[in-house]
Amino acid sequence: MKAILLSFIILFSTSLLAQSFEKKMLQIDPEIQGDLYIGSPNNETVIVIIAGSGPTDRNGNQPPMSMNNSLKFLAEGLATKGHNVFTFDKRVIAQIKNKHLPEGITFENSVDDVVLITNSLREQFTNIIIAGHSEGALVGTLAAQKTSAKAFISLAGPGQRIDKILTKQVTEKAPFLRVKMDEIFAQLRKGQIVTDVIPMLQSLFLPINQPYIMSWMKYDPTLEIAKLNLPILIINGTKDIQIEENEAKLLHQAYPKSKLVLIEGMNHIFKNIEKDEDNLKSYNNPKLPLHPELIPTITDFLNAVP
Numbered sequence: 019m020k021a022i023l024l025s026f027i028i029l030f031s032t033s034l035l036a037q038s039f040e041k042k043m044l045q046i047d048p049e050i051q052g053d054l055y056i057g058s059p060n061n062e063t064v065i066v067i068i069a070g071s072g073p074t075d076r077n078g079n080q081p082p083m084s085m086n087n088s089l090k091f092l093a094e095g096l097a098t099k100g101h102n103v104f105t106f107d108k109r110v111i112a113q114i115k116n117k118h119l120p121e122g123i124t125f126e127n128s129v130d131d132v133v134l135i136t137n138s139l140r141e142q143f144t145n146i147i148i149a150g151h152s153e154g155a156l157v158g159t160l161a162a163q164k165t166s167a168k169a170f171i172s173l174a175g176p177g178q179r180i181d182k183i184l185t186k187q188v189t190e191k192a193p194f195l196r197v198k199m200d201e202i203f204a205q206l207r208k209g210q211i212v213t214d215v216i217p218m219l220q221s222l223f224l225p226i227n228q229p230y231i232m233s234w235m236k237y238d239p240t241l242e243i244a245k246l247n248l249p250i251l252i253i254n255g256t257k258d259i260q261i262e263e264n265e266a267k268l269l270h271q272a273y274p275k276s277k278l279v280l281i282e283g284m285n286h287i288f289k290n291i292e293k294d295e296d297n298l299k300s301y302n303n304p305k306l307p308l309h310p311e312l313i314p315t316i317t318d319f320l321n322a323v324p
Contacts, residue, residue, distance in 0.1 A: 052106025070152030177268025255284025
């Protein structure tokens with residue numbers, strides 16, 4: 019009987035935890051919508067989570083190939099701790115769905131979207147905390163400069179310009195492409211579209227993507243984070259194969275007042291990796307939970323924000 023009662027209590031407690039937040043859809047404008055997780059109706063603060071590169075949705079997925087629910091689990095985990103969270107589909111998702119992908123999209127357009135979102139959320143919340151993942155960390159840094167954010171969280175954010183990051187990522191696997199990468203970026207720095215891209219690099223440097231890359235590479239994350247004056251948490255995982263932990267250290271050096279946390283065994287999408295061969299597999303495992311140290315690390319920081 020005691021065993022049955024104990025099982026009931028555990029099941030009941032788990033059920034309460036799973037239902038300890040409310041989720042509702044918010045439409046920011048005709049092309050941007052997202053999920054608002056209400057962890058505490060009396061909390062005047064909301065955390066805006068910005069996804070990484072590509073057509074990443076509010077849950078951290080790029081259907082059908084990359085389904086890991088990283089941002090969904092992050093939002094749910096924070097909401098169960100009493101925090102309000104907003105995750106959103108990037109504008110490009112609606113544009114692709116409507117078969118209307120305008121040319122000349124720039125990095126600044128992404129920043130403007132986050133500013134639009136924060137202005138909209140201020141109708142309900144007094145304080146905005148911005149959290150950006152990967153590319154979204156730099157987007158969030160620039161948006162925080164324009165929105166009087168209460169705090170900023172960098173999740174696997176790069177510490178170097180995107181041209182350096184991409185060159186490193188490509189040449190580590192294909193060193194013979196360095197000259198071509200250098201040539202392409204030299205031309206992009208001049209504001210010129212590159213038309214003679216070799217086949218191996220064409221998917222990376224599609225003509226429609228080049229204006230975005232041009233505008234993106236203007237920003238040095240270390241210089242931009244140094245312009246902020248607010249509580250900052252910088253998180254990276256030691257198993258991140260996209261953004262190495264040294265990138266987080268560069269950000270911390272640029273803003274020494276920040277809190278730097280390197281989570282042992284966590285990869286780029288916040289999953290716990292014990293075997294290296296499981297790293298890439300985790301990108302398409304929607305049931306794999308977050309690294310157990312991520313939510314406590316963030317909540318400890320949030321609870322200390324004045």
